[in-house]
Amino acid sequence: MSISAILFDLDGTLTDPKLGITRCIQYALSELGYKPPDADELLWCIGPPIQESFSQLLNTSENRLLEEAIALYRLRYSTIGLFENYLYPQIIDILQKIRLAGYQTFVATSKPHIYAKQIIEYFDLSVLFDAVYGSELDGTRTVKSELIKHILITENLAPSTVVMVGDRLHDIIGAKLNHVTAIGVTYGYGTEEELKIHGADLIAHSPEEINKLLVHD
Template identity: 75%
Template sequence: MYASVILFDLDGTLTDPKLGITRCIQFAISELGHSPPDADKLDWCIGPPIKDSFSQLLNTSEETVLAQAISLYRHRFATIGLFENSLYPQIVETLEAIRLAGYQTFVATSKPHIYATRIIDHFRLSSFFNYVYGSELDGTRSVKSDLINYILLAENLEPTNVVMVGDRSHDMIGAKHNGVTAIGVTYGYGTEEELITYGADLIARTPDEIARLLI
């Protein structure tokens, strides 16, 4: 496999954000007057755009309700939730090896880039990435296919030179939609079956396997 550029998903790939995301979802749902699900029943919300998750959780497509839920979620996430997060083991060593091998690396997350940048800074990972790409607060580029397309254009990249690394189906779908090689990781929140079904070319079961597949 020839590649010179690696795009990394954030949630479920570089960091384990479960505590922060689930607590912020529970907070928003409670503030709206509903009984929130247990945290362990919210794993499927980690990765996809938060608007889609609230639409399913609240069983509504009403824009006003969804906007209110997202606002409540972000109220807690911006000050508390984004730091209720932890790096997966071996991530630093994996990124060091990939950078040492000469790859360009970018973060490609559905999370708003203003939060993603703070998280990358918090974990002192900034030096490992050329740039952090994410969505806008209004939802622009929250769909991974749109985000990857935007990165390819912004960085003038050839899809055949690019690999997307992520843990959920939408990472694989986004990669395939743009002609990009996809590595699915199973230590995050997607299963191997999910990743292969949606187009993973390769599977990594631990972070250091990502480096072994690439180098």
């Protein structure tokens, strides 16, 4: 592979956001008068755009209710939830090695970029990325394929020189729709089966395996 740039998903790939995301969903549902599921029953919500998750949780496509749920979620997430988060082991080490090998690196998350940037800064990762890309608060570019397309155009990257690394089907589908190589990681919130079914080119079971796939001595 003549790869020069790596796009990294955030939740479930660089960090484990379980605590923050599940607590914020539970808070929003409680405020709306619903009995929220236990945290372990909400793990499927980590990865997809939050509107999709609330649409399924509330069994509705009514915009007003979904907007209210998202506003409540963000009320807690923007001040508390985004910091209820931790880096996966080895992440800093493998990012340093990938950078030293000469690759450009970008964050590509369906999370709003204003939150993604705060998380990257919180973990002192800013120096390890050329840029952080995410969605807009109005929902623009929450679909991973649209986000990846935006990054390719903005950074003038040829799809054949780019790899997308992520833990959910959205990352793989988004990469494939843009003719980008996809590495699926199994230490996050997607299964190996999910990743392979949707076309992952390579599978990494740990951050160190990402490094081995990309950096060759």
